[in-house]
Amino acid sequence: MKVAYEVVKARRDQIAQLLAEHQYLPLAEVCARLGISEATARRDLTALERDHAITRTYGGAVGDYNRRFDSFRERLAQSADAKRRIAHAALDLIKPRMVVYLDGGTTVHAVADALATGGPRPLTVVTNNLMVAERLSDIEGIELNVLAGQYLRRQAVILGAKTQTSAKLWRYDLALFGAEAMTARGLWNTQADVVAVERTVAKSTKSTVFLVDASKLGASAPVFLLSWTDIDKLMTDASTDVLSHAGIVLPNRSLVTC
Amino acid sequence: MKVAYEVVKARRDQIAQLLAEHQYLPLAEVCARLGISEATARRDLTALERDHAITRTYGGAVGDYNRRFDSFRERLAQSADAKRRIAHAALDLIKPRMVVYLDGGTTVHAVADALATGGPRPLTVVTNNLMVAERLSDIEGIELNVLAGQYLRRQAVILGAKTQTSAKLWRYDLALFGAEAMTARGLWNTQADVVAVERTVAKSTKSTVFLVDASKLGASAPVFLLSWTDIDKLMTDASTDVLSHAGIVLPNRSLVTC
DNA sequence: ATTTATATGATTGACTTCGATCATATAAAT
DNA sequence: ATTTATATGATCGAAGTCAATCATATAAAT
Structure with a gap:
């Protein structure tokens, strides 16, 4: 009827x-x-x-209600193996009771993945990436904090002027960043607001570490982020040879290859 | 093998x-x-x-990766119809170009639901509820901002001292709050940190509006939030009779029943 | 009031998936 | 080297799902 x-x-x-x-x-x-x-x-x-x-x-x-972060997820799959290896190496830098900042990119997300299944506790984690936040929230021994600001769902990330302001509310022991490109001059990213937040965090952290997989070597991105002298460590799967061939030479204690 | x-x-x-x-x-x-x-x-x-x-x-x-907010969703279903009616009435208060704060509770989430499918634009929305954030992000004409602070996944909400600090970064034209209980004395909530954030926001908004469904009448909650003289409007599905019987009497322009 | 359009539920045969069972290959234990 | 344990793929009957078709009841149009 x-x-x-x-x-x-x-x-x-x-x-x-x-x-x-x-x-x-x-x-x-x-x-x-x-x-x-x-x-x-x-x-x-x-x-x-x-x-x-x-x-x-x-x-x-x-x-379909929950099908968010799809484009972010796709990027997660790229060079997934290298990212996982780098992330596991990065775990060694994290000690109990640290305040750790986790950047918005996909490589750093692999660290969150690794942290979720085990690692040093207790920890205070601060991030502007909501997928990282999801991954690490409600885990025993991890206090998860997010920055304020405008929420951009496609990138699963929080950005803007307010983000920088709120980033200054913390003192970080360790900040783990990703980048879209690395050249002889230093590290680059694609978005100015992303770089702005990263620089703000870099100013209030004891240790600045970049996790960058080999595919970012020779890539190009428009916004300059930091030069090699500004960072404490680079963790990458690119070999020392390949790096120096690209004009990137770092002191031994600043370079971890895996 | x-x-x-x-x-x-x-x-x-x-x-x-x-x-x-x-x-x-x-x-x-x-x-x-x-x-x-x-x-x-x-x-x-x-x-x-x-x-x-x-x-x-x-x-x-x-x-199962994305099965979050489950307990929050369950609460969404309670008195869903009343919440929807109240939310639609609340839409009338929102005008283009406003900066609107949306509180963390389920009743206010219904406003986000209504706003998502249409309403005044452009808008700046600020919230500490991540499900509201999800609902309103990436919508043409809505700039969505979240507060900083500790992320509590079960409630899908951001709370803590940093949340209050970041709440002060905005000036709101309108703040829509929920509450767990209403009595003759005023409005109550269950968590002290939730109340702390709500009070902070209430101090920097031009208009304070509460959306409370009838089931919260006579309910009890431990933390006092605000008295009736502190708020500009109450929107509820409870009738004037029932309200006055409970000792709640408000001037006409402060009460919207639906 | 009559006609038209369509939303629904029942039925049916083709197709798909499931769990159980079995033979086999290979890792791990001895 | 030999034995044991188990991960794998193939097969098969049972059970579940699907799309198509049809009769019917009722909303909407006339």
């Missing part, structure tokens, strides 16, 4: 809501909860998928 | 990673991507589910 359009819409909204809450629901569950037949449930799910509200699966559907 | 345990573990980690990226993958896709048989894929998925890394579905699996 035909039914008022509003009734249909309300029901589909309810299904979308249900899926936002439960992430996944089998078809039978949808039928049971709404008291509708398989056929109607199927039709509703198909319609909702057409409107990009959910994703159908064989036997049910998943909600 | 038996295979080194590390190989198995690495493969399962890879599947979990893949699911974190794609949220949902059908079994056949897992087989294809890893070059393994259905049987092995099934066994891997079962093992991963046992470790609470993923959730199995009929025909595939979904990643």
